[in-house]
Amino acid sequence: MRDGHSAREGELEAAERRIRDIPRCGAVKIAGMEESFRELLLAVGEDPEREGLVRTPHRAARAFEFLTNGYRQSLDQVVNGAIFDSEASEIVLVKDIELYSMCEHHLLPFIGRAHVAYIPNGKVIGLSKVARIVDVFARRLQIQENLTMQIADALMKTLQPGGVAVVIEAKHLCMMMRGVEKQNSVMKTSCLLGSFKEDARTRSEFLSLLNS
Numbered sequence: 001m002r003d004g005h006s007a008r009e010g011e012l013e014a015a016e017r018r019i020r021d022i023p024r025c026g027a028v029k030i031a032g033m034e035e036s037f038r039e040l041l042l043a044v045g046e047d048p049e050r051e052g053l054v055r056t057p058h059r060a061a062r063a064f065e066f067l068t069n070g071y072r073q074s075l076d077q078v079v080n081g082a083i084f085d086s087e088a089s090e091i092v093l094v095k096d097i098e099l100y101s102m103c104e105h106h107l108l109p110f111i112g113r114a115h116v117a118y119i120p121n122g123k124v125i126g127l128s129k130v131a132r133i134v135d136v137f138a139r140r141l142q143i144q145e146n147l148t149m150q151i152a153d154a155l156m157k158t159l160q161p162g163g164v165a166v167v168i169e170a171k172h173l174c175m176m177m178r179g180v181e182k183q184n185s186v187m188k189t190s191c192l193l194g195s196f197k198e199d200a201r202t203r204s205e206f207l208s209l210l211n212s
């Protein structure tokens with residue numbers, strides 16, 4: 001029990017540290033965003049001086065700084081040498097990576113899961129790094145199709161594997177909140193590269209791993 005508890009605190013602390021350590025965008029840009037959010041509040045008919053809203057432009061600017069921190073990170077920084085030699089040649093699948101991104105058309109979130117697979121070709125990457133790579137591209141303004149491709153391309157570049165497969169399933173708040181589509185519809189996108197694209201057997205092995 002105690003161990004489980006402290007392990008969870010460890011995760012929380014790690015999450016807080018990651019939030020603290022994100023690359024900042026600087027005082028001038030934060031001030032610019034604050035001014036924009038103030039104008040937005042005025043434009044929708046609100047009073048930015050009322051008690052509940054006084055600090056809102058500042059908080060919203062900080063939130064946007066966090067939600068777009070992928071622009072200020074490079075793939076090399078994130079991978080940070082966590083690539084290891086390996087003889088493995090079977091599919092490596094990292095399933096159910098939590099994904100939070102922002103739709104570039106409406107500035108509203110889309111939320112879901114990413115599944116990332118690759119076939120090692122002499123090198124493997126630390127599992128947590130796969131999730132970090134997903135985040136680097138998710139924490140930008142995105143459309144789901146491009147996000148899926150960018151993650152796949154990044155792994156191709158980093159590992160030169162035999163193939164990469166990325167599947168993303170996500171719910172888009174811009175559709176759900178505005179009642180544009182069925183409220184619970186999930187959008188699925190995939191990007192298959194290398195042997196996942198060329199070899200039907202590899203592809204079907206991937207699909208059965210994904211569905212198991």
Ligand SMILES: [Zn+2]
Pocket residue numbers: 103104105106107108172174175
């Ligand atoms: Zn949208």
